[in-house]
Amino acid sequence: MIGRLIxxxxxxxxxxLREARHPVLLxxxxxxxxxxxxxxxxxxxxxxxVYFPVFDHPTKHQFANTIIQDWKLNMxxxxxxxxxxxxxxxxxxxxxTYPVAVGVNTALPxxxxxxxxxxxxxxxxxxxxxxxxxxxxxxDVEQMADVLFIGHRGDDVDPTHGAVPLVAxxxxxxxxxxxxxxxxxxxxxxxEASDALNIPQNLKRYREASLAHxxxxxxxxxxxxxxxxxxxxxxxxxxxxxxxxxxxxDLDARREALxxxxxxxxxxxxxxx
Numbered sequence: 001m002i003g004r005l006i007x008x009x010x011x012x013x014x015x016x017l018r019e020a021r022h023p024v025l026l027x028x029x030x031x032x033x034x035x036x037x038x039x040x041x042x043x044x045x046x047x048x049x050v051y052f053p054v055f056d057h058p059t060k061h062q063f064a065n066t067i068i069q070d071w072k073l074n075m076x077x078x079x080x081x082x083x084x085x086x087x088x089x090x091x092x093x094x095x096x097t098y099p100v101a102v103g104v105n106t107a108l109p110x111x112x113x114x115x116x117x118x119x120x121x122x123x124x125x126x127x128x129x130x131x132x133x134x135x136x137x138x139x140d141v142e143q144m145a146d147v148l149f150i151g152h153r154g155d156d157v158d159p160t161h162g163a164v165p166l167v168a169x170x171x172x173x174x175x176x177x178x179x180x181x182x183x184x185x186x187x188x189x190x191x192e193a194s195d196a197l198n199i200p201q202n203l204k205r206y207r208e209a210s211l212a213h214x215x216x217x218x219x220x221x222x223x224x225x226x227x228x229x230x231x232x233x234x235x236x237x238x239x240x241x242x243x244x245x246x247x248x249x250d251l252d253a254r255r256e257a258l259x260x261x262x263x264x265x266x267x268x269x270x271x272x273x
Contacts (some may be wrong), residue, residue, distance in 0.1 A: 005189055009182070013042075023047045025148075028151070035182065035190050035199055062102055079134045092251060093109045093111045094110040095109055102143065103173075112217065147179050161262075224242045
């Protein structure tokens with residue numbers, strides 16, 4: 001069964017690459033990204049790979065850095081054109097938007113570790129939100145990709161947006177094709193393919209459930225952005241008090257606005273988050 005799925009996915013990737021002049025692969029080095037990366041590199045070993053390390057950390061990027069070095073990956077760096085904050089209930093996350101082509105962007109969430117208690121050593125959400133950004137792409141000459149590989153499965157569930165079922169394995173927007181080679185895969189398929197193809201996985205993250213080796217979440221403080229905090233000021237773990245911005249921000253509305261820009265997501269479940 002897994003052999004048939006792998007064969008079909010190899011053909012799908014071949015079709016996606018057939019007319020690609022500048023394909024790029026987004027990679028978190030999580031389990032899905034690793035399978036996608038391995039299968040795409042069978043056909044395009046020099047494909048440009050984008051990883052978002054977000055914050056420095058002594059262990060969270062170890063697995064990614066090992067794969068980058070061992071596989072001699074062709075890494076490129078992207079700079080966001082916009083940063084915003086969204087939320088669901090008391091959960092707050094930063095969203096960084098990256099330009100890909102004229103009028104086409106892709107978004108990256110930055111989230112705090114579950115249950116993180118902010119300290120003076122925590123990363124500050126406000127400091128992240130106020131970092132410099134680049135301009136959006138306005139010319140085809142600047143285009144970063146014409147095919148963008150993303151390791152999204154059709155059964156994925158996002159902690160903030162809920163179910164995000166894909167409509168199709170590709171989606172064309174302007175001069176860019178979003179490519180989802182794992183469109184019809186399940187989590188079980190990922191592990192079976194990893195075993196069958198000897199694809200390395202971050203076992204400290206998945207088997208040991210180690211947050212210290214999970215680069216999807218960080219020791220991020222969002223205290224002054226969190227809804228429900230009372231009073232005009234809130235204590236800052238770095239010292240003193242700061243304005244309680246959370247009571248002035250409709251983070252749910254911001255989340256809805258972001259969701260409305262999603263592409264290739266089944267509309268009947270678009271309000272499930």
